[in-house]
Amino acid sequence: MERLEKARQEIAALSEQLRYHDYRYYVLDSPEIADAEYDQLMGRLRELEAAYPELVQPSSPTQRVSGRPLAGFGQVEHRIPLLSLDNATTQEELWDFDGRIQRWLQGPVIYVVEPKIDGLAISLTYEDGVFVRGATRGDGERGEDITQNLRTINSIPLRLRGEDLPPIMEVRGEAYMDRRAFDDLNRRRGEMGETLFANPRNAAAGSLRQLDPSVTASRRLNVFMYAIGYYEGIELTTHWQVLEYLREVGFRVNPLIERCSDVEAVWKYCERIESQRDELVYDIDGVVVKVDNLAAQAALGATGRSPRWAIAFKYPAEEATTIVEDIIVQVGRTGALTPLALLTPVEVAGSTVSRATLHNADILRAKDVRIGDTVIIRKAGDVIPEIVMPVESKRTGEERVFTMPSHCPVCNAEVQRLPGEAVTRCIGTACPAQLVESLVHFAARGAMDIEGLGPALVSQLVEAGLVKDPADLYYLDGSALRTLPRMGEKSVDNLLRAIEASKSRPLARVIYALGIRLVGEAASRELAMHFQTMEHMMAASREELQKVDLVGDKIAESVIAFMAEPQNRGVIERLARSGVNMSEATEEVYSTEAPSPLAGKTVVLTGSLRRYTRQEAAELVRALGGKVTSSVSRNTDYVVAGQDPGSKYTRAQELGVKILSEADLESLVEGRSQ
Ligand code: IVH
Helix, strand or coil: CHHHHHHHHHHHHHHHHHHHHHHHHHHCCCCCCCHHHHHHHHHHHHHHHHHCHHHCCCCCHHHCCCCCCCCCCCEEECCCCCCCCCEECCHHHHHHHHHHHHHHHCCCCCEEEEEEECCEEEEEEEECCEEEEEEECCCCCEEEECHHHHHCCCCCCCECCCCCCCCEEEEEEEEEECHHHHHHHHHHHHHCCCCCCCCHHHHHHHHHCCCCHHHHHCCCEEEEEEEEEEEECCCCCEHHHHHHHHHHCCCCCCCCCEEECCHHHHHHHHHHHHHHHHHCCCCEEEEEEEECEHHHHHHHCEECCEECCEEEEECCCCEEEEEEEEEEEEECCCCEEEEEEEEEEEEECCEEEEEEECCCHHHHHHHCCEECCEEEEECCCCCCCEEEEECHHHCCCCCEECCCCCECCCCCCEEECCCCCCCEEECCCCCHHHHHHHHHHHHCCCCCCCCCCCHHHHHHHHHCCCCCCHHHHHHCCHHHHHCCCCCCHHHHHHHHHHHHHHHHCCHHHHHHHCCCCCCCHHHHHHHHHHHCEHHHHHHCCHHHHHHCCCCCHHHHHHHHHHHHCHHHHHHHHHHHHCCCCCECCCCCCCCCCCCCCCCCCEEEEECECCCCCHHHHHHHHHHCCCEEECCCCCCCCEEEECECCCHHHHHHHHHCCEEECHHHHHHHHHHHHC
């Protein structure tokens, strides 16, 4: 009994803390503790609840996803119907609304103005502060019971904050999916070959209509609450008070809601929110204008389905219908191929749209957009307009299916799509679409390290037509360079000297400089070490490549494709002809004949060394034939420990790995160079 009581108390305390942190994180968007700390509290609560299942409360923070998939949704009758809104689309209609209200109430009115979220209406019922039932709007009289699914939305409190909570209260609001979550969801669905959601609204609705709540839980939904329906035991006189009360007991209420003292202020608000529409992370389709005073609302009443005391001021739709005249492919600076639909120009949300992105091959396939199709397009947020879906009923049979090209439309090199990637890329090193980017990479530190050749000068060289691929750098002519703006005698000399100096970079750097997709500095070093010459590497088979450390299927695939492309072979050939080093170790300080004291050894560095930076020490180890890895294991041969070594040092001691000092490392070097 004693133990049970202690557990009960700890569970209560942990639940209270977790509820508070959920509130800070999901409602206020201002967390107070780190995720790890939160996870620890949650872990402890789960542990206790597992040990004492009789103490698990339905409103416990651990119980968001609970229960099994349903066979179907039950019905919920709304005690007070959920109404819909009349619309205004012009300034005049807004003034008419205000005129009607003023006549009815015989005097000036205060309004509350709220962004109209484009999601779906929900109703949440709380009994003594505990969430007991959640429903869709349905036909306004009767909705579907989606309690289990709504419980998974973290910004919906399972238990309200504070004392003296009403015995019963029904709260209303909008459930929605923000644009980021929507884009991520559709991208994943495209990759899996699943059908896409047309817009965030449909995605939110589809997610809430899942029979399995764990699916809903994976969907990143959110809510803003904006009204109270039926309630007992609280006194409220204005809508503004309602919103303040909702905030106080822990609901998420839109921070953009304001009070206005006349219709002019309402209009200004509508204009201001419209100008911010693109920056909001969720879709809105207008502003809802409500009479603030609740008694006045009651006096005004409703006509049919809509209240007289509120109106929706609607913005232009973000979707429109048009025709796909053609589909082309654009090549971006990094070589990514993006299919683009050319459209019959159409007005959407205040601007004329004549092209829309189709993102990539997966999305193109998932949407099945064909040339000649009538399509619904969407321009939401400050993103490029996109095609929502074709209108299949308008197909005549004349439409043409488009497939991604096998060659780059700009340079005709082969295109490549690596396993697990959505993007199709051009692999041409001389592709004009990517030339600036690939030259900047080529000349960068860590690659060929050509001093002074940064983005600005690269762009100049490309614009002047002096460089069409990386090899051209080594054939530059001084007199042509001097014709460029801001390139005097001295600058030209410096540049040519820097280019000349880069010819003796180690093979690993040359490989890295080529910008082969997925081949970073570490893989370049392994490739150089393994193949010793560029020629060997170019001739390597997939199997041979995969023998190299750090080179898996994807990298091997990428290297093979790169080397098979004639354009790239041409560049490498011209680099070699100009005198760029194409083999390992010839220019190194240490000759390959001397014994390598660290040959085949795996070395880990820890702590700070006096004479070398971490990078220099690593290069030294590699020059001595060793391999540098980052964590200590049984396979580690040596740990080189400098000042203040960390846990790697302790780990080495535990495993009995030999520890070298900086002096030990130096004597190896000296022994080597004698
Ligand atoms: S008030 C009687 N406020 O718009 C008042 N509705 O056509 C009814 N909506 O079904 C709703 N944001 O889903 C209200 N701040 C807001 C809203 C809002 C979005 C939706 C709601 C409703 C529809 C009305």
